Amino acid sequence: MGIKKIIKLKNIFHAFGSRVLFNNVNIWIERGSFVFLTGDSGSGKTTLLKILHGEISPLSGYVSIAGINFGPRNKGFMHNLRRKVTMIHQDFILLEDRSVEDNIVLPLRAMGISKTQRQKRLDIILRTLELTKIRKNRCNSLSGGEKQRVAIARAIIVNPLILLADEPTGNLDNRQTIRLIKILRHFNLHGTTIVFATHNPELKRHVENSRLIHIINSKIQEIG
Amino acid sequence: MGYIGCIFEQTLSYMKYKKKYQLIIILLISVLSFLSGLFLLIHTNLNAYIAKKNTGKTVIIYWDNNVDRSKVEEDLKKISSIKGVKIEKFYTPKDAIKILTQGSLPLITKYSQTNPKIISYTSVLAVDLKGMGLSNLIKRLKTYPGIKNIYYNPNKVDMYIRLNHVYKCIESVAIGLLVIITLVLFFLYYSVLKLTRIKECYILYITGASRTFLLVPFIFHGAILGLISAIIGLLFLWGSQYYLNYLFFTPPIWLKMDFLTPYGILMQSIFTVLLGIFGSCLAVKDISKKTFNKEI
Structure with a gap:
């Protein structure tokens, strides 16, 4: 790919009605880095992740993710971006009436990957995230932690360049949180850039050489 | 694939x-x-x-006694070219005499009741025209100078x-x-x-x-x-x-x-x-x- 700065946001302005979320925000994230994104509730963490995922277009400013510049001309090709940039949503967004494996392979099917290839990747992911035993279970019978791992598996299975995680530790205990960070760190060490939105800035100490970006009063503060 | x-x-x-x-x-x-x-x-x-319900309508045409056969045939040719009109029967004055002398009683009765001239060239038309088609056909037939009388049932058109x-x-x-x-x-x-x-x-x-x-x-x-x-x-x-x-x-x-x-x-x-x-x-x-x- 050869892109050192995989995420570039320049002079971003975004607001919902009269409520300004981002005012002249600039963010640069290098490839392979692990970035924690913190801020109070309603500060705009999810919105920023959705901007990075191409789900929301900022009202003004320049956005370039993995070499793809956002703009009206690229609107029809945004699916290419979402194959490189995946997101773990706060509420997982799983198909509750489908099995674990059906949920995980969905993005691969959308990419047109053959059944054999899908099966190979699925087996590896299920082993990595310890989901093999429940692979046939329907998602509506899973616990919160299991659902979270399914959501992670779905995001990871496409080998993304960037993984956006929206408060994935929201309903996990301390032990599960550390385990999740270890899993994400594992993929990070294999080259995936991770942007991890959380309330808890303390999590940074579990990941060496990570960055922490704080959103406060519609601005970005680089803490470390 | x-x-x-x-x-x-x-x-x-x-x-x-x-x-x-x-x-x-x-x-x-x-x-x-x-x-x-x-x-x-x-x-x-x-x-x-x-x-x-509209099919099977019958129109009977009677030519004047003085009209030549060639003129009648010319009229018949024109009538047969009209879409939805079929010449079912054609009687010469000789045929008419034959019907009146040798025909069955119902046929004689019908013939004599509908033909004011009794002996003339006569044609029975089977008409299959929708809507106002029959009225228009009657109007058109009335313009032919040799045709003296036209018999049809107006109730069928109305129905x-x-x-x-x-x-x-x-x-x-x-x-x-x-x-x-x-x-x-x-x-x-x-x-x-x-x-x-x-x-x-x-x-x-x-x-x-x-x-x-x-x-x-x-x-x-x-x-x-x-x-x-x-x-x-x-x-x-x-x-x-x-x-x-x-x-x-x-x-x-x-x-x-x-x-x-x-x-x-x-x-x-x-x-x-x-x-x-x-x-x-x-x-x-x-x-x-x-x-x-x-x-x-």
């Missing part, structure tokens, strides 16, 4: 899950298919019935016009009702479809599905639902045809309901499948508009 295979897999996946909702959708489109089929069935059969008028009124009301019912059922179908697929479409969208992958399986799914509904609708229609025959094939109506022709069945099935596809397209477009930033 991989990508096409995945599209088919996705279509099958739509078929596999949320079966209760799919049954509701099939029920809705089947009702639509049945109603439109019933309209087509009644329309075709009633039209045929009215047309049948056809009356029947046709009543039928057209009923047909307009039926079309109006059908359009309203179609719109209501179609809206329900599209709403149920949208409700059941919105989450899956959103997940596909956020996981990198292209617009083709989002649209095509949805369209296939709609087409399959439409096809199943068309078959169910036609089966119900087939049953209704028996009931309608039981209802109307009695005196004094004697209206026999024939089932749709193969062409009618094909048109009916295509209509239902298109309805399914159109509903799917509309649903996915609406989902796109509300959730995907209008990318599809």
Whole structure:
């Protein structure tokens, strides 16, 4: 790919009605880095992740993710971006009436990957995230932690360049949180850039050489 | 092949899950298919019935005694070229004498009652003209100088016009009702479809599905639902045809309901499948508009 700065946001302005979320925000994230994104509730963490995922277009400013510049001309090709940039949503967004494996392979099917290839990747992911035993279970019978791992598996299975995680530790205990960070760190060490939105800035100490970006009063503060 | 295979897999996946909702959708489109089929069935059969009532009209023409045979033949040639008019019989004055002297009593009675000149060139026309066609034909025949008298039954013309008028009124009301019912059922179908697929479409969208992958399986799914509904609708229609025959094939109506022709069945099935596809397209477009930033 050869892109050192995989995420570039320049002079971003975004607001919902009269409520300004981002005012002249600039963010640069290098490839392979692990970035924690913190801020109070309603500060705009999810919105920023959705901007990075191409789900929301900022009202003004320049956005370039993995070499793809956002703009009206690229609107029809945004699916290419979402194959490189995946997101773990706060509420997982799983198909509750489908099995674990059906949920995980969905993005691969959308990419047109053959059944054999899908099966190979699925087996590896299920082993990595310890989901093999429940692979046939329907998602509506899973616990919160299991659902979270399914959501992670779905995001990871496409080998993304960037993984956006929206408060994935929201309903996990301390032990599960550390385990999740270890899993994400594992993929990070294999080259995936991770942007991890959380309330808890303390999590940074579990990941060496990570960055922490704080959103406060519609601005970005680089803490470390 | 991989990508096409995945599209088919996705279509099958739509078929596999949320079966209760799919049954509701099939029920809705089947009702639509049945109603439109019933309209087509009644329309075709009633039209045929009215047309049948309109056939078999007879017009008898009598030429003047002084007219030459060549002139009569010239007139006959012109008359036979009129669409819907067939020369059934032609009598010369000699034939007329023969009928009057040797013919059966009913024929003699009819002939003598309708022919004021008794012995003249006479032609019996079998006429199959709709609406005002017969009146126009009479007007046209009256312009021929050699023709002295024309006999026909004006009641038949009136009856056809009356029947046709009543039928057209009923047909307009039926079309109006059908359009309203179609719109209501179609809206329900599209709403149920949208409700059941919105989450899956959103997940596909956020996981990198292209617009083709989002649209095509949805369209296939709609087409399959439409096809199943068309078959169910036609089966119900087939049953209704028996009931309608039981209802109307009695005196004094004697209206026999024939089932749709193969062409009618094909048109009916295509209509239902298109309805399914159109509903799917509309649903996915609406989902796109509300959730995907209008990318599809």
